[in-house]
Amino acid sequence: MSAAAQKVKNPGFKRLLIKLSGEALMGERSYGIDPGTVDFIAHEVRDTLKTGAQIALVIGGGNIFRGIEASAQGMERSSADYMGMLATVINALAVQNALEKLDIPTRVQSAIEMRELAEPYIRRKAVRHLEKGRVVIFAAGTGNPYFTTDTAAALRAMEIGADVIFKATKVDGVYTADPVKDPRAKKYDRISYLDVIRKGLKVMDSTAITLCMDNHMPIVVFNLKGKGNIKGLVAGKKVGTIID
Numbered sequence: 001m002s003a004a005a006q007k008v009k010n011p012g013f014k015r016l017l018i019k020l021s022g023e024a025l026m027g028e029r030s031y032g033i034d035p036g037t038v039d040f041i042a043h044e045v046r047d048t049l050k051t052g053a054q055i056a057l058v059i060g061g062g063n064i065f066r067g068i069e070a071s072a073q074g075m076e077r078s079s080a081d082y083m084g085m086l087a088t089v090i091n092a093l094a095v096q097n098a099l100e101k102l103d104i105p106t107r108v109q110s111a112i113e114m115r116e117l118a119e120p121y122i123r124r125k126a127v128r129h130l131e132k133g134r135v136v137i138f139a140a141g142t143g144n145p146y147f148t149t150d151t152a153a154a155l156r157a158m159e160i161g162a163d164v165i166f167k168a169t170k171v172d173g174v175y176t177a178d179p180v181k182d183p184r185a186k187k188y189d190r191i192s193y194l195d196v197i198r199k200g201l202k203v204m205d206s207t208a209i210t211l212c213m214d215n216h217m218p219i220v221v222f223n224l225k226g227k228g229n230i231k232g233l234v235a236g237k238k239v240g241t242i243i244d
Contacts, residue, residue, distance in 0.1 A: 013163030015054040015130060016234070018045075019153040019204075020168050022062035022091055024224050032063060033094050041224070042098035045135060048231045049104065054130040056160060057137045058153040059095060061087025067145070081145035085112055088149060092139035093117065105134040111143030111152070123159045130160065150208035158215050165217060166233060167204060168224035173241035174203055190242045203243065212243070219243040 020041070027034030045055055067084035071077040089110055096106045107129045108118040118139060119125065129136050141152040157165050174196070177185040193213035196203055203209070203221055212219055222229050222240030233239050 013234070014052070015056075015160065015162045016164050016166055017056045017058065017153060017157040017160070017162040018166045018168060018230065019150065020057060020059045020095075020224070021149075022060035022064060022087065024063075024168055024170070025059070025091055025094065026063045033091065035098075038094055038098045040227075041095065042102055042104070044227070044230050045099060046102050046104055047228070048234055049133070049135070051231060051234050053234050054133070055135050056126070056130060056156065056162065057092075057095065057135065058149055058156060059088055059091045059137065059139070060149040061085070061091060063087075064090060078145040081141075081147075082112075085140040085143070088141060089114065089117065089139045092137045096137055099135055105132075106137060107134050108137045108139055111138070111140040126156075127160055136160075148205050148208065150204040151211065154204070154208040154211040154217065157217055158211070162217070165212065165219045166230060167219055167221045169221055170223065170225070172223040172226065172239075174201055174221050174243070176201075178202075188241050189238075190244070193243060196243055209243075216244075 025033050025037055027037035049055060061084045064087035065083050067077070067081035070080035070083070092108045096108050099106045109121040109126055110118040111121050113120045121138065121143070126136050138152065138156045141147060141149050142155060153165060171179055172187070174188045174191055175185040179185040193209050196209055197206055204219070220233055220240050220242055222233065226239070229239050
């Protein structure tokens with residue numbers, strides 16, 4: 001068994017990065033932020049913190065603005081991507097607010113400087129916050145156009161020395177096809193990085209998957225809506241699909 005597989009199998013990992021899509025914050029809405037969903041996420045994070053885990057978050061912005069879609073409709077790509085980065089900051093502040101209502105200390109760090117709203121991203125400072133028990137929310141992606149928040153999640157996970165990336169989705173793992181559209185789709189319990197790329201499975205973009213593969217960073221794909229899933233993963237329970 002690979003070192004990465006051993007890492008995921010071992011329930012003792014301490015530091016994790018949770019990747020949330022912007023769409024996850026919509027709940028049953030078609031746009032924007034659903035307060036009930038954000039509150040649910042905050043409670044899940046709080047329960048996981050009680051295990052002693054250190055938690056960082058990266059949140060997408062697709063519930064508000066998707067740069068790549070705007071680019072496809074004729075907007076200049078860099079401008080569209082910067083707008084998408086600003087959407088991730090809005091989501092980060094929403095999650096921060098929900099966490100702080102539960103008396104959880106948080107810090108938002110932005111890859112694009114906006115001091116009135118968030119700290120600038122500084123790796124050593126982020127690690128120090130985590131060591132002090134604060135939840136760190138990384139916003140504005142990598143700060144560069146043409147890179148997704150999936151890639152930002154992989155990059156930040158490497159930089160802070162995370163043990164694993166938890167990729168929260170609307171389904172309970174990685175399937176051979178979209179289980180919503182294809183009832184014959186079968187779920188993988190474990191799959192390799194290369195197979196994810198070769199089979200064209202839409203888990204994370206290829207840049208993020210390759211970055212994780214090159215740096216032996218395991219990914220666990222799980223259903224965000226399952227109560228206790230994050231805490232269960234930290235405890236070593238079999239939840240979702242492992243990519244290693």
